[in-house]
Amino acid sequence: MSFSLKNIFKKAKKFKEPENTVVYTTTYVMHEKSTITLVSHELNGDWQFMGNESLENFQEIALLVSLNQVVKIDNSILFLADLPFGHQATRIKKSDEWKIEKIHYSESEIQEMGYYCSECGEFHSEIPMSYGAESPTSYFNLDKKTKEQSELTQDICIINQKRFFIKGQIKIKVDTQNEPFTWNVWVEIGKEDFDTGQENWTEENRFLRNPYNGILDTPLNCYPNTLGLNVKVQTQKVGIIPKITISETNHPLFFEQENGIDMDRVTGFAKRILYSHE
Template sequence: MISTNGFQCATCGAFHEGYAMCYGPAAPEIWSTIPEAERDARCVLSSDQCMVDEQYFFVLGRVEIPIIETGEQFVWLAWVSLSAENFNRTCELWEEEGRENEPPYFAWFSSALPYEKSTLHLETILHTRPLGERPAIELQECDHVLYHYQKHGMPLAELQALTERIMHG
């Protein structure tokens, strides 16, 4: 557990109890580029999978980031795009026991997270997890703070700043 009760918000001045420990967009970034009137005809979106124009395929996964001072994890729920072949394989195994034995898939990061440098199109590896668990997203080495945080941890002060950005836009 995080050892603090909360923080004094630098944005609004109020005391907030706790931190945002799991957060993410409801759809991949491409979803926002499609006119709302066309979405039903062009897209299929569930809580964990998305298909656009029968040619773009996405799965929701977890980017797990250790918090340095606490040992807890912050989780970004994020969308990654898969090839049609890997998406179909993921769907085949979705309800299968032992699916975590599947080799990992290459994927492109497809969520625009609130960082100064874009997170779109970062290279990732998607690791299937046991039935009932979302897959793990492993960012590939790159010059992005998200990669650095996943590999080395995020300071509690950055978690506070991130929580403020999430709460206040």
């Protein structure tokens, strides 16, 4: 991805942050007119505007200034006003195009980082212990007309009154954590089980019912193909999402649910899902 300086006045953007937002830069940029050659938008929202100077003595040359001060020095950075979290832009000289790429964080950096939650929109200062899908894959792949004839809520999905899905949770023990890691997934179930679940939606003792069979309809890209895995669905108390248990198989997801994982594995999920690191 690149931005050309030819059309700066046509394509320049505006930062969504207030002009007085505090950003990181250096004395060289602010006082010696060093060209800004590196702009980074960190995962916690911080902006950094650096020049070609060595950063080995960063503590000595670092400056905290307002965003507006940096824009006044070099308005070509307006091209980068919508630079996504976790990305950086580089160039060699001011007349060059900006080259944008993901920031490749180390595992130790990732473990210390947070993320912006897609549900609440807030920044959390730790890596996620849960990921999920907004809809079953079967629904996601439908054409527009069929989607209009289907139903999707945060808990259930019905396709053409013929296929029935519910959302559930696959919980996996993490060796050093009190809380488990969770995959929020969609499972296809039979019409009879679906109807029974709806009839007992507010039934106080519904969690006492026997588990029923389902088919996983969410791809979990940190594993070999998970679509079509057989699962057991256990209804929980009112207000609690169903528990999903992978039926015995030689799939890695089954073994991880059986035996648990460590935080390095959770970090690996973050690398793959949040930062697109293989």
